[in-house]
Amino acid sequence: EIVLTQSPATLSVSPGERVTLSCRASQSVYSNLAWYQQKPGQPPRLIIYGASTRLTGIPARFSGSGSGTEFTLTISSLQSEDFGVYYCQQYHNWPPEKTFGQGTKVEIK
Amino acid sequence: QVQLQESGPGLVKPSGTLSLTCGVSGGSITSSAWWSWVRQPPGKGLEWIGEVTHSGSTNYNPSLKSRVNISVDKTKNQFSLKLNSVAAADTAIYYCARDDGGLVLHWGQGTLVTVSS
Numbered sequence: 246e247i248v249l250t251q252s253p254a255t256l257s258v259s260p261g262e263r264v265t266l267s268c269r270a271s272q273s274v275y276s277n278l279a280w281y282q283q284k285p286g287q288p289p290r291l292i293i294y295g296a297s298t299r300l301t302g303i304p305a306r307f308s309g310s311g312s313g314t315e316f317t318l319t320i321s322s323l324q325s326e327d328f329g330v331y332y333c334q335q336y337h338n339w340p341p342e343k344t345f346g347q348g349t350k351v352e353i354k
Numbered sequence: 355q356v357q358l359q360e361s362g363p364g365l366v367k368p369s370g371t372l373s374l375t376c377g378v379s380g381g382s383i384t385s386s387a388w389w390s391w392v393r394q395p396p397g398k399g400l401e402w403i404g405e406v407t408h409s410g411s412t413n414y415n416p417s418l419k420s421r422v423n424i425s426v427d428k429t430k431n432q433f434s435l436k437l438n439s440v441a442a443a444d445t446a447i448y449y450c451a452r453d454d455g456g457l458v459l460h461w462g463q464g465t466l467v468t469v470s471s
Contacts, residue, residue: 277456279457281400288461288462288464289400290461291457291458332399332400336456339413340413342416343402343456345400345402347399348399348400
């Protein structure tokens with residue numbers, strides 16, 4: 246099983262700041278990594294796949310990078326609507342299996 | 355735009371069976387997608403449970419495989435989850451979802467299932 250480790254667990258930031266979230270895989274997933282955003286009381290929403298491709302409609306302030314075992318999600322200038330929990334997910338060994346990281350909470354400082 | 359809606363009991367007794375159904379609208383369950391279940395314990399992270407295709411092929415999380423069955427009903431455009439021998443640790447929000455190529459693109463709103471006597 247591929248284990249994804251996200252850091253930090255919580256990030257306290259002010260609007261307008263640059264935010265960097267990390268996701269590390271226990272073995273290479275190549276570029277088969279996605280990022281999801283979840284707000285309270287809502288299901289997650291896919292925002293990036295293929296490590297760096299934004300879904301249609303996702304603002305350009307969101308960018309993903311990395312390959313192999315080290316990945317980063319960057320929000321260039323945090324907006325109020327960006328607060329929530331971010332999860333990475335690997336789909337390299339799918340099928341049959343996909344796994345999520347434990348999440349990073351981005352909260353207001 | 356495909357929409358998914360979970361339904362089923364919100365309370366299950368310990369050692370019992372959790373049973374949920376996901377109704378699919380705005381699209382056919384016979385598409386090439388995989389249909390998934392994901393759960394989230396209150397205040398915690400996401401756990402993929404498993405998935406099914408319209409033909410009945412399944413993949414399961416190894417940690418839950420011995421207790422899980424996911425099935426599809428094409429006539430009703432829905433799919434279902436059964437989780438046996440539940441315990442308090444199975445208390446969670448259960449989401450049904452549609453996958454494409456390993457990515458979870460469409461999610462239901464989720465339903466809270468509590469395991470308690």
